[in-house]
Amino acid sequence: MKTAEIARRFLDYFEKNGHTIVPSASLVTDDPALLFTVAGMVPFIPYLSGDVPSPYPRAADNQKCIRTNDIEEVGKTPRHGTFFQMLGNWSFGDYFKEGAIRFAWTLLTSPEEEGGLAFDPADLWVTVYEEDDEAYGLWQSVAGVSEDRIQRLGKDTNYWSTGLPGPAGPCSEIFFDRGPAYGIDGGPATDDDRYVEIWNLVFMQYEITNVRSKYDFDIVGELPAKNIDTGMGLERVAFIKQGVDNMYETDQVRPVLDRAVALSGRTYGANHEDDVRFRVVADHVRSSLMLLSDGVTPSNDGRGYILRRLMRRAIRSMRLLGVDGPTFAELFTTSRDAMKEAYPVVETDWQRISQYALAEEETFLRTLAAGSTILDESVAQTKASGGTRIAGAEAFLLHDTYGFPIDLTLEIAEEAGLTVDRNAFDTLMQEQRARAKADAKARKRQLADTSVYRDLRAQGETVFTGYTDLETESSVLGLLVDGVSVDRATTGQIAEVILAETALYAESGGQVADKGVIVGPGYELEVLDVQKPVPGLVSHTVEVTTGEVGVGQAATTVVDAANRRAARQAHSATHLVHAALRDTLGKTATQAGSLNRAGYMRFDFAWGQALSDATKSEIEEISNNAVRDNLEVTTRVLALDEAKAAGAMALFGEKYGETVRMVDIGGPWSRELCAGTHVSTSSEVGLISLVGESSVGASNRRVEALVGLDAFRSLAAERALVSQLTSTLKTPREQLPARIAELQASLKAAEKKIAQFESRALADRLPALAGGATTVGTYRVVAESLGTAASADDVRSLALQVRDRLGSDAAVVALGAAVGDRPVVVVVTNEAARAAGAKAGVLAKAAATALGGGGGGRDDVAQGGGTDAAALPSALGAVKDALGAA
Incomplete structure (x- = not known):
């Protein structure tokens, strides 16, 4: 049975049993605590937690998931995969344990000709939470599972919670026995690959608090509406039904x-x-x-x-x-x-x-x-120094900075007869992971407890009137201060205000939140931010500037009209630039993100190379031609499928409901799904001026533009600058590029001549430097500061010439100079000095330490640098000290 057929049978079965079939949500979740949809329940969290009323009493879906916490196990076990599909049926205060058990068992064991999956009951085992006597009894009475096929297990395997305060409950899992060829007898409690979990039924019936760990918490009581959350692993069922050994061998x-x-x-x-x-x-x-x-x-x-x-x-x-x-x-x-x-x-x-x-x-x-x-060079240096092991820090640098896998480092090192200090590498990796985990935990701790919005959301969705109105009368439904519900907020306090209606736009779809105020009897609130903490609910973060605001009071939202006008211009400009990009580059230049605020827009799109000046000019011209043509901007609310059929573009990762708002500019020329605010005709945008184009990844580019008055002011400033240049250089505007190029060429020629003079001056010092050699221990040493030099290459060249003048005795030359505003020390040694133990790389590091920087190199030639040019005498002294101590 093909994988797609298993999914079809699952959804058909539950649709016949009164479930609404819900399309899979994106792998990209809008939950700030998660990067991806990691489990089938993620899209339903607002309904399961009660934060948002469920639009249906029961549902079923086939949810795409990505999970990489077990990535190292991929390929080693029959069931670990990073992408997987989770079939689920859901009840939101409708049926509970008995219904969930009956549905699961019937689908699994019904014959194929009746639409079932035809599992032999003799191959199935069940586990329940050790204290869940109700589920234990229902498996016997409803499904007819014998006691010897039901095992009681502890919280670590058969109790579900998010690890945060909120809903939780026992769960029951169904396992398939692959037979004695795959492991020992004893049921799922043996934790063996022989018994493959194929379905998990979560009975969400309790409210928990004081969560100390995922399995240590206090139960407050039963939920007012008990929920069912189930997940059947599609890949696991597929490899069993297809008679193969693992998920990697499925169709x-x-x-x-x-x-x-x-x-x-x-x-x-x-x-x-x-x-x-x-x-x-x-x-x-x-x-x-x-x-x-x-x-x-x-x-x-x-x-x-x-x-x-x-x-x-x-x-x-x-x-x-x-x-x-x-x-x-x-x-x-x-x-x-x-x-x-x-x-x-x-x-x-x-x-x-x-x-x-x-x-x-x-x-x-x-x-x-x-x-x-890089690794070949490291291998060569390790061998040259007589070592047998590559440092863990070097392997980590290759991995962390260059993306070079440790497996390949180990492989190449082994081929060269070397090992890698894996312990040191692993220590650095663990430190990096610890930092990442700490960051993730901090991010999780910073998340607001959305349960505080539950009662407010239960009163209905916040009505947004801002498409047509800049002022809206409403009433205060709730107030929060520091995440806690309060009756009132007073002057100077920062609070969240929940209203029944609002004209203020909440940040979404790339458009930043509106500015404005909320006023009422005896109070005024400055709006600092507007967000949607849970779907359908708008929260206004405000500062109480005057008076005192209380729950139940009248409130009027007043939008900053000038800011909204400029924001509308920028958002509509974003759509125009997107359409222009697709006209110019083709349909693959799709949106990858955007930001628009008053006077400014930023647009990321799929493209693998920098845009030429001609292309940027073409995009800008197409966009402004659309402004000039005064194209009509229309919006329609329609079914998602209808909008997609009409060619509307959706932003990847954005969640859309069954009905969507479609924005057309010039008909189908620019047609996108968008909940933002827009101008009425394209001419209201005013002007679009592209001011930047850059890379934001291997295959993404970003264009930035100023819009409206901001674009005009920027161009006016450029005009003034050009006027100043023409006056200063006494050159007509059209001849400015040639004049500036001429001045650049003259400056470059002058710099070249100065460098030649400086190099010749350094070379003239060769006899004096060589003649001034002193003895340090067993070495003839020249350690001098040259003052300034045109380049480090000049210093290195002079040091080598001085060394050659010192003959065959053990000789070390260390020359320092300020190159630009940075100090440089070059150290060179001859063969006799190296035989006596002097290594240029070691000496250069000593000098660099005094300079406040770093250095190193080969035994014969090395270089160090830093930030403190005044410390050059100390750096050269450090070289002498190192030689004297040798």
């Missing part, structure tokens, strides 16, 4: 594995280490494909870093399988073909997806080449 994953086998020329099943690598490739390529399809792009932080790590692990695994060249063109195409039936977007958006994948592979292959060069 959606195996084709990539087979393609990797063909590219490598090796055999799957012949070598355990190779098998793990093949599975890593198959899993990571599919995960990367799905992340790219949801708008994640490779980068060095956040979600983009996780994607980059997955892609680079796949490239590394192919290299360890003997393939050094590019493979993504074939591997990603194969994964696309395997996944397109379930997720058509991987085919319809293939051009953009493949562009990112191939660009990332090309970049990393260059990184590997560069890292190999």
Whole structure:
């Protein structure tokens, strides 16, 4: 039974049983505590917690998930995958334990011809929380499971909570017994790979507080509305139903594995280490494909870093399988073909997806080449010094700074007959992980407890009137101070105000929040920020500037009209620039993020190279032509599917409801899903002036523009600057570029002549320097400051010449100079000095320490530098001291 067929049967079954079928949410979650949708329940958290009323009493879905906390286990076990699909059925205060158990057991054990999955009950085991007698009894009475197939387990496996105050409850899991060939008897309690968990039923029935750990907390009482949260692992069910040993051999994953086998020329099943690598490739390529399809792009932080790590692990695994060249063109195409039936977007958006994948592979292959060069030098230096081990710090530098995998460092070192100080490397890695975990915990601690908004959200959604009105009368539904609900707030306090209606725009979709005030009888509030802490609820962060505000009082929101006008201009300008980019570059130049505020817009888009000046001018001209043409701006509220069918573009990672707001500028020329505020006609934008274009990742670019009066003021300032230059240089405006180029050429020629004079002056000092050599210990030493020098190369050249003049006796030359505003010390040694133990690299480090910097190099020539040029005499003295102590 194919994976897509299993999912279809699941959804059909629950739809027939009164469940609303909910589409999968994006892998990119808007939960600030998470980078990705890591579990099937993530999109339903507002409903499960009661923060937001559920729009349906029962639902079912097939949710895409990404989880990388067990990434090192991928390929080693039959069930660990970074991308997985979680089939779930949900009850929000509707049915509870009995219904959940009946639904699960019936679907699993019903014959295929009746739409079921046809599991033999004799192959299934059940676990329950050790104190949950109710569930234990229901498995017997409802499903007919015998006592010897039901096991009671503790909180660590059969109790669910988020680790934060809120809902929690016992859970019950269904396991499939793969048979004695896969492990010992004894049921799921043996924690063996023989028993594969395929379905988890969470009975969310308690409210917890005083959470000390995930399994240590106080139960406040039962929830007023008990919920059901279940998850059936689609990949796990698929590998069982398809009669294969693991998820990597299922129909959606195996084709990539087979393609990797063909590219490598090796055999799957012949070598355990190779098998793990093949599975890593198959899993990571599919995960990367799905992340790219949801708008994640490779980068060095956040979600983009996780994607980059997955892609680079796949490239590394192919290299360890003997393939050094590019493979993504074939591997990603194969994964696309395997996944397109379930997720058509991987085919319809293939051009953009493949562009990112191939660009990332090309970049990393260059990184590997560069890292190999650095590592080769480290190997050579280690061998030359008689060492047998590469320092852990060097291996970590390669990993952390250059993205060079430790596996390859170990492999190359082993080929050279060396080892790597793995303990030191691991220590540095642990320190880095500890910092990352501390940052994540801090971020989690900083999250507001959204339960405080629950009662307020239960009164209904905040009505936004700001599309048509700049003032709206309402009433104060709630007040929060420091996250705690209060009855009133007084002058000087910072508070959150919840209103029934508001004309103030809450930050979203790239548009920053409105400025304005909230006024009422005897009080005035300055609006500092407007946000949506939970879906559908608007919170105004305010400072009470006058009087006292209380719950239940009348309140009028007043929008700063000038700021809103400029913000509308910037947001509409963003849409115009997006359309111009697609006109100029093609349909793959899709939005990757934006920011617009009064007078300014920033737009990120998918593109792999810098834009030429001509292209930037063309984009600017198209955008301003659209302004000139006074295009009509219209908005419509319609069904999401209808909007997509009309060609409306959606922002990747943005959550959309069943109905959406579509904004057209000039009809279909610019058609996007957008909840922001806009001008009525394009001419109201006024003017768009592109002021910047830069890279924001391997395959993303950013354009920035000033809009309206801000654009005019910027151009006026440039005009004044040009006028000043024409006056100062006594040159007509059109001849300014040539005149400035002429002055630059003259300056460069003068600098070259000065450098030649300085070099000749240094060379003239050669006899005096050589003649002034002193004896330090057993060495003839020249340690002098040259004052200033044009370049470090000049200092090095002079030091080598002085050394040559000193003959065959052990000689060390250390010359210092200020190059620009930075001090430099060059140390050179001859063969006799090196034989006596003098190493230029060691001496240069000693000098650099005195200069407040760093240095090093070879034994014969080395260089140090720093920040304190006044310390050059001390630095040269440090060289002498080191030689005297030798």
